[in-house]
Amino acid sequence: MKYRTLGNIKDRVSCLGFGSMRFLTDKDGNIIQEKVNELIKTAMESGITYYDTAYVYHDEHSEKALAEGLKPYPRESYTLADKLPVHLVKSEDELDGYLDRMLERLNTTYIDFFLLHAMSFERFEKVKLYHIGEWLDRKKAEGKIRYAGFSIHEKDTLIDELLSYYPFDFAQIMLNYMDVVHEPGMVGYEKLTKANVPVIIMEPLRGGSLANIPDFIAEPFKKFDAARSYASYSFRWLLNYPNIMTILSGMNEMDQLLDNIKTFNDETPVSKEELEAVNQVRDELMTKQKVPCTGCRYCMPCPFGVDIPGSFKAWNDRAKARYTEEQKAIQLPAESPVNCQACGRCESLCPQHIQIIDMLKKCNKEMTKE
Ligand code: SF4
Ligand code: SF4
Known part of the structure; x- marks a missing residue:
């Protein structure tokens, strides 16, 4: 397993992060806990140390499912990342209640990587109004939060504003070889790197679509190691960027997890030829893309039943x-x-x-x- 220690983060963090937004569910929408436990067991045994969730994932059931899977392991053997739903917070007085609920659901006394979830310009106004910067400092001093960060899908100029507002320890952005210009995209990565803020990546496979490229489009990958999956090229492309600390993957099937572990155990550096092949595949996929939907389901449910x-x-x-x-x-x-x-x-x-x-x-x- 590859590890990186970057910026203010003193931990040796696994470059592959375990995402908890897309657990498998039964026909009633309940998370299949046995499956989660199996995946976490393999992830822990393979050296994954970064486990990511959010207050709102799986209708607020993701944190508990993750905690349940991690129960057999010593708390210091892994790090937890959880995200405050800034959009739900209605006053400064509610902040402690949210954090306490997150800690309770995670069955822990501290969160290693605490993020302000999906920052937008509108949410940033709330952050300032509720003095969340000062609150983060207090929670760090109390030992309930170790590192503070934010996740963002907004224009890169918001990154400038956030970094001027508070000395964030890390940030989470969406990046993959298809979405280099998607806000904040590569410009956001460069800004964070310049500010010495380590980056966590979400959507490395664009909702799984980069793992399932039609063979005829993935032709340029075929001249390399045939045992490598299409997904591995996306991870290897990202690993080429040194300020990326962890790449999150919502692995809900064992074969995906095992394939990703193999990729992150691979010591061969990405070659110039591989990067060229990635560019060719990207160009071909771009000409065929109708809509840049990642399947995250944030827009659901539709009150009129549209899937x-x-x-x-x-x-x-x-x-x-x-x-x-x-x-x-x-x-x-x-x-x-x-x-x-x-x-x-x-x-x-x-x-x-x-x-x-x-x-x-x-x-x-x-x-x-x-
Ligand atoms: S359309 Fe819905 S599922 Fe697709 S990216 Fe937007 S919020 Fe996510
Ligand atoms: S009815 Fe149309 S606009 Fe309204 S939520 Fe559903 S898809 Fe979106």
């Missing part, structure tokens, strides 16, 4: 399919975009800033034409 990520996935998958028969086999989900009433609820929730209403119209038109 937004399912519709976008079908649209993108059909665009990537090579043969007509394959294309025809990919259909919209039953909860189709035609049900959209343009209520607008979903658009402000999308971290990719997708104009969902317009895109659903286009998706429906293209997917239903004969």
